[in-house]
Amino acid sequence: MIAPCLRLVGLVSGCAALLTGCSAAADSKSEITATEAAEMQRSAFVTECSGTAAGWEATGVVSNRDAIEHTYRVVISFVTPESAVLERTSTDVVVPPGTTQDFTTETKLNPVDRPQSVRCELHGVEQL
Template identity: 70%
Template sequence: MIAPYLRLVGVICGCAALLSGCGRSSEPKAAVDTADRADLQHTTAEMQRSAFVTGCEGTLSGWEATAVVSNRDQIEHRYLVVISFMTPESAVLERTSTEILVAPGGTQDFTTETVLDPVTRPQSVRCVLRGVEQL
């Protein structure tokens, strides 16, 4: 006999909590997270524009990617660049990471190579820039 009244009290308390604004506590946090995400994407996009793959060719022992990194700042920076060697179907064959020191306002070319079995490697390999991080 008391149980129906307890349920009714629970429903009324739940409705009162929603009407008082307890259900909106996550809105400001979501707005902050969205702004942080946009800022991070902008920073990542800026770094991605600072590095480009300029060539991707087969060698006797595998595949070689040539790339360039630009430093837009007025001080010397070290960059970590990650390049994936991929099949036309987007399967990753190998991934390399290379550290490059770039002078203020300068541009630095570099080459990274992966060893692939000449018998089993695909005839076509793509060299894809996977990441650039300023160290």
């Protein structure tokens, strides 16, 4: 008689845990959806990373899908092949509604000491 009761308790506990997990997942989903909605209003991409006489330069684009003009701060990290961050730069980009705007930012490095290979990584985009 005790064994069937223990199975029932185990079954009820398992169902409660499953339902709690579903509830938590639903809450997380709504938070993710809100974040994704905000991100869909803008997008930014690095389109080129190249060496210059003075250091390295990142170029890219920022898109504004909103109905009003926004200014975005784009942050770029210049990173060595070993993943060491050489420098982090930022630039402010004014983007009219429904358009895409180019941006450029650069880091000045000693030409003698600068690495031969650098990655330009998009570190972040913030609406000002």
